[in-house]
Amino acid sequence: MLARYRAAFAVACLLACSLWSSLADAQVLTSSSLPAIERTLRDGGTWSCNSPGGELLAGVALGLYLRDHDIGVEVREGGWCASAAAIAALGASRLFKSVRGHLVFHGTNRPLTTAERIVVESVLQQWNVPPSVAARIIGLRSGEAWEPDGRFLGPLLASRR
Secondary structure (H helix, E strand, C coil): CHHHHHHHHHHCCCCEEECCCCCCCCCEECCCCHHHHHHCCCCCCEEECCECEEEHHHHHHHHHHHHHCCCEEEECCCCEEECHHHHHHHHCCCEEECCCCEEEEEECCCCCCHHHHHHHHHHHHHCCCCHHHHHHHHCCCECCEECCCHHHHHHHHHHHC
C-alpha cells in the first residue's frame, strides 16, 4: 500500500537524522521499516508515536499515509516523537500530546537539497501546519532541537482538529 508514498524517496537522497536512538521499543523510520509500521495501523485508528525519528523522507511518506487513512497520532506520557517521526505526526488528521510527552523537531545533519526543501515545505503547507510552526521547523540548524511550547503547540494541535 505504501508504494504510492515511496515516490517521495525518489525526490532526493534519504536523510538519516536520529538524536535519540537509545529509546526502548522505539520505531526508527526508514524506507524498509514503513511496511511493518503500516501493518500495525488501521484506517481511522491511532498511531502511538514512540520514535527517535529516522529518515526525513520516510517521515514525509508516513505522514502522507496517516493523512490518507485518517490515522491520528498520540504522544503518550514519557513518549518521544522526534525528528522524522514528528514530521510524520504533522500529517495526521488528529494529534494528541500528553503534557509529559515530547514532540521534538531538529535541524538536519546536512543542508537540505532544493528538492528536499520543496517536499517538506509543500507537505507542511498541504497539512495546514501553521506558518509560524512550519517556519520554525524549516529554520532549524544542524544540532538545534525544538520542542514547541504552548505558543506554538496550541495552534498546531488546533490545526489538526
